[in-house]
Amino acid sequence: MSMVSGGMVAYDAVFPRIDLLARIPKSSLAQIQWKSAPQYPADGDALLVVQNAVDPSASLVLLRHGLQTYSGRPADFTQIDLASR
Numbered sequence: 001m002s003m004v005s006g007g008m009v010a011y012d013a014v015f016p017r018i019d020l021l022a023r024i025p026k027s028s029l030a031q032i033q034w035k036s037a038p039q040y041p042a043d044g045d046a047l048l049v050v051q052n053a054v055d056p057s058a059s060l061v062l063l064r065h066g067l068q069t070y071s072g073r074p075a076d077f078t079q080i081d082l083a084s085r
Helices: none
Strands: 002-005 008-012 020-024 034-036 046-050 059-065 068-076
Touching: none
Parallel strands: none
Antiparallel strands: 002 008, 020 046, 034 068, 046 059, 059 068
């Protein structure tokens, strides 16, 4: 899976399994209960990578802060609001 930002590769990794990819609106990020929070807040929307849809803790959130990409692990991806604006 690759994430591109500003025409440049911002994240590139091989996952053995991805069940879902979804955009998380920036307005929803503050409500996420984190298992392992990212170091910095997102500049915009984030990307949810669900590695196993039957395990609520098997996901990763990727976000951009400045020119860097950071990640965090939500406690339960099913509780993330993907529709907020």
